[in-house]
Amino acid sequence: MRFLGRLSTLRRDPAFLYGVLSFCKLSIHNVFLVHHCDVFLRYYQIDKGWFYWGQVIFMIWNAINDPLFGYISDRQGLLPGDKSVSRRKRTKTLAWAGILMCISFCFFWLDLFYPGPRFVFALCLYDTFLTIVDLHLAAILVEFAVASRDRARFSLYSSLFSMASAMSVGISHVLHPISPEIPSESRESERNLGSSLEAFRLFCVVLSVLCAISLVIVVRAFHSISDKFSFSEKRISRASPPPPNDKPHPPPVCKVLISLRK
Numbered sequence: 512m513r514f515l516g517r518l519s520t521l522r523r524d525p526a527f528l529y530g531v532l533s534f535c536k537l538s539i540h541n542v543f544l545v546h547h548c549d550v551f552l553r554y555y556q557i558d559k560g561w562f563y564w565g566q567v568i569f570m571i572w573n574a575i576n577d578p579l580f581g582y583i584s585d586r587q588g589l590l591p592g593d594k595s596v597s598r599r600k601r602t603k604t605l606a607w608a609g610i611l612m613c614i615s616f617c618f619f620w621l622d623l624f625y626p627g628p629r630f631v632f633a634l635c636l637y638d639t640f641l642t643i644v645d646l647h648l649a650a651i652l653v654e655f656a657v658a659s660r661d662r663a664r665f666s667l668y669s670s671l672f673s674m675a676s677a678m679s680v681g682i683s684h685v686l687h688p689i690s691p692e693i694p695s696e697s698r699e700s701e702r703n704l705g706s707s708l709e710a711f712r713l714f715c716v717v718l719s720v721l722c723a724i725s726l727v728i729v730v731r732a733f734h735s736i737s738d739k740f741s742f743s744e745k746r747i748s749r750a751s752p753p754p755p756n757d758k759p760h761p762p763p764v765c766k767v768l769i770s771l772r773k
Contacts, residue, residue, distance in 0.1 A: 525655050528729050530668030532651075535609065535722040535729075536644055537676035539616050542683050542715065543637065547619050550687075551630055554708055561627030569634040576642050584646045598654055602733045605647040609726040612640035613719035620712045679718060687711035 551557045584601075618633035652669075656662040687708060 525733065526661070526664040526668045528732055529648075529651060529655070529665050530672035531725060531729050532605070532609075532648060533669040534672035534676050535725050536612075536641075536648065537673050538679040538718060539613060539722055540641065541676060541680045542718070543616060543619065545680055546683060546687065546711070547634075550620065550708070550711075551626060555622075555626040557626045557630055561630060565627070565631040565634055568631055569638060572635045573638050573642075576639055580642050580646055584643075584650060598651075599734060601647050601650055601654070602730045605644060605651070606726055606730040608640045608643035608647070610723045612637065612644055613723040613726075615640055617716055617719050620708075620715045683711060683714060686714050 551562065615633060615637040618629065618636065623629060652662065652665050656665045687710070
């Protein structure tokens, strides 16, 4: 009974829900970081030209979309009105971007079309939705936890769930071990590599589905508690204003430098 009561309490705790969001994102992203180059180079044997140019295109797009989506996200958060409306918009955006991130994650492992264009397309598509998810996770931390104590709790749960997300890499490595050696052309080697890749593909698809469902559930939980939970800024607004500071403000740096030159 105590465990069920504690679990019910955690379901209404924004810091715990934020940790679950971090767990879902990192469970997928860690597998991507470890395996995407190995799978395309060892199994698909992608052409080097496609691989190198794909990395160049990916880096250019990554440099563009970070400030672009950051600007769009800031405009969304600075709209006039109730802050709860801004929170709901951010969590809704996080939900659909997280689902699309999970779908684009599957493009790396499913043999849908030619490996070269698929590598470039999957890299840019996955990075697009990953950037949106990262930006809104950072914005949720700022908007849902204003006081330093609440931010410390959010960071604590995020760190704990980030450590737990390393399990996905361990499971994926057991199913599809990474080897620096190029596979031989023997039938036995191809059969072993193919069977391990099939199990790895199934694991990635199951992981994507579970993370997408978890994201939707967590976002709905955020919405259900947004009107009931007393967030930090409410406590801060009710607190007494700080005492006035009677100390004179120091002069600007530029005026000090001008006076020294004279």
